[in-house]
Amino acid sequence: MQFIQQLIQQLINGITIGAFYSLVALGYTMVYGVLKLINFAHGDMFMWGAYLGLTGFNVALAMVGQAGGWSILPIVIILMLTVALVGVLVERIAYRPLRSAGRLAPVISALGVAFILQSLARNVYGASYKTYPTGITPTGGLSLAGSARVSTMQIIVLITSFLLMGALYLFVQRTRIGTAMRAVSLDHDTSRLMGIDVNRIIAIVFLIGPGLGGVAGMIVALYYGSFDFTLGWSYGLKAFIAAILGGIGNIPGAMLGGMLLGIIETLGAGYLSPQWKDVIAYAILIIILIFRPTGLLGERVAEKV
Amino acid sequence: MTLLKIENLHTYYGHIQALKGIHLEVEEGEIVTLIGANGAGKTTTLRTISGLIRPRDGQILLDGQQIHTLPAHRIVEAGIAHAPEGRQIFSTLTVTENLNMGAYTLAADKAAIEENRQRVFDLFPRLEERKNQLGGTLSGGEQQMLTIGRALMARPKLVLLDEPSLGLAPMLVKAIFDTIQEINARGVTVLLVEQNARAALKVAHRGYVLETGRVVLSGAANELLRDERVRKAYLGEQ
Numbered sequence: 001m002q003f004i005q006q007l008i009q010q011l012i013n014g015i016t017i018g019a020f021y022s023l024v025a026l027g028y029t030m031v032y033g034v035l036k037l038i039n040f041a042h043g044d045m046f047m048w049g050a051y052l053g054l055t056g057f058n059v060a061l062a063m064v065g066q067a068g069g070w071s072i073l074p075i076v077i078i079l080m081l082t083v084a085l086v087g088v089l090v091e092r093i094a095y096r097p098l099r100s101a102g103r104l105a106p107v108i109s110a111l112g113v114a115f116i117l118q119s120l121a122r123n124v125y126g127a128s129y130k131t132y133p134t135g136i137t138p139t140g141g142l143s144l145a146g147s148a149r150v151s152t153m154q155i156i157v158l159i160t161s162f163l164l165m166g167a168l169y170l171f172v173q174r175t176r177i178g179t180a181m182r183a184v185s186l187d188h189d190t191s192r193l194m195g196i197d198v199n200r201i202i203a204i205v206f207l208i209g210p211g212l213g214g215v216a217g218m219i220v221a222l223y224y225g226s227f228d229f230t231l232g233w234s235y236g237l238k239a240f241i242a243a244i245l246g247g248i249g250n251i252p253g254a255m256l257g258g259m260l261l262g263i264i265e266t267l268g269a270g271y272l273s274p275q276w277k278d279v280i281a282y283a284i285l286i287i288i289l290i291f292r293p294t295g296l297l298g299e300r301v302a303e304k305v
Numbered sequence: 306m307t308l309l310k311i312e313n314l315h316t317y318y319g320h321i322q323a324l325k326g327i328h329l330e331v332e333e334g335e336i337v338t339l340i341g342a343n344g345a346g347k348t349t350t351l352r353t354i355s356g357l358i359r360p361r362d363g364q365i366l367l368d369g370q371q372i373h374t375l376p377a378h379r380i381v382e383a384g385i386a387h388a389p390e391g392r393q394i395f396s397t398l399t400v401t402e403n404l405n406m407g408a409y410t411l412a413a414d415k416a417a418i419e420e421n422r423q424r425v426f427d428l429f430p431r432l433e434e435r436k437n438q439l440g441g442t443l444s445g446g447e448q449q450m451l452t453i454g455r456a457l458m459a460r461p462k463l464v465l466l467d468e469p470s471l472g473l474a475p476m477l478v479k480a481i482f483d484t485i486q487e488i489n490a491r492g493v494t495v496l497l498v499e500q501n502a503r504a505a506l507k508v509a510h511r512g513y514v515l516e517t518g519r520v521v522l523s524g525a526a527n528e529l530l531r532d533e534r535v536r537k538a539y540l541g542e543q
Contacts, residue, residue: 176409176412176413179402179406180406182395182397182398183395183406186396186397186398187393189357189389189393190389190393192355192356192357192376192377193357193386193387193389193393193456194406194409194410195378195381195382195409195410195459196406197378198378
């Protein structure tokens, strides 16, 4: 009984962390889909979401005296739009001019943008750990079977991320623009022949990916309570790994990979030892990749006829 | 009336000159074919018309309007659809989704898209049977139908067909050429690139013979079929 309760608790925690990984992994996987580029700056856009949330809450506190409750909604929207705008600008300035320059140059450019965004955050906000104003993170929760608990914050995290991921999935599968995204992921030239403005589709991807990442940044900061400018590096790298695990370029794959990584990590930390959680998680990752190099849901690279 | 007019077209791949001053005209309602050996510049001509490659010199006019300065997606809007070589269908999209992408420029005009899809299904009943299947699971002949059908979804004035018979079984080849005539009879002008010169000249009104980036011969299709040089070089006769 004790064992089951513990397992349920670990799973709840694992899924929560997995939801963060999934949200961020989507940004990597969508960009990889349309550009075949690993956007290493994505983690730092996510980190900026955390900082912009901090500024938003402080401004709300100064202006209306409180930062909890519904004031969170305009903050989320403004932060999402800002990070999305940064994403679009980065693509326009740092990636598009390099599109015909092979695979390596854009990756280096992405690393450059990552360092710029990171240094910028450190210079603007300082190198110390930041915490959100008190009273914003919801407290309380529900007791499940015996000692297992799901906190209000976890419920919010799970509902928000599943809603966002569900909406994205429907958008990509059901709408004209979403179908065009999948077409562009397969073949730029043929997409052009359909009358698709490929640059516009890529810009839309750079709106959505960083937009989701920005929101994830804020929620992660709320969940953990404190963060610093290396958040994008540590968390972003794991989300990137989650994207690879699920099959990079594949949207449901990113969601699955994130969840799996979160759960494996948490179970490893809970049952074995927290110090060994990364060793366990990445050993499993390596094993999965040995047997499925394209990731769990990744397609085999189609051979050109 | 001249629908497409190409004047002195020069196209390069890097430093290699692929087209060395092509002149070509397509009248409204015609089937015009480009024949020639591998590397003669047939596919390059089509890719330059549809805007995938920019010409270095010369001009392309559609209905008297310059189109060679437009990006590829605007050229589709202007009324040219291109069914590329090698059946570049979207393998992980369904047949219906592939067709919808062909009608991308019609945006939200659902009624028009539906109507066009029905026309394509009339032309290729096989596609209707397989409309929910992924493009990559179709047979070669079905993929070719999808490539052509997809190009027709935007209701183009001019459709560019690149090697539609390549790699198909003889019976399917005949069906594809019948379909090309049928499409033309429904009012679509066709510019056809083919290795199968005999079949192409049989359905076409006029033809151009390309050699290393230049037009070396042109005329009515039935005259080209009788031409000594064409017979020797492209129809495999001694």
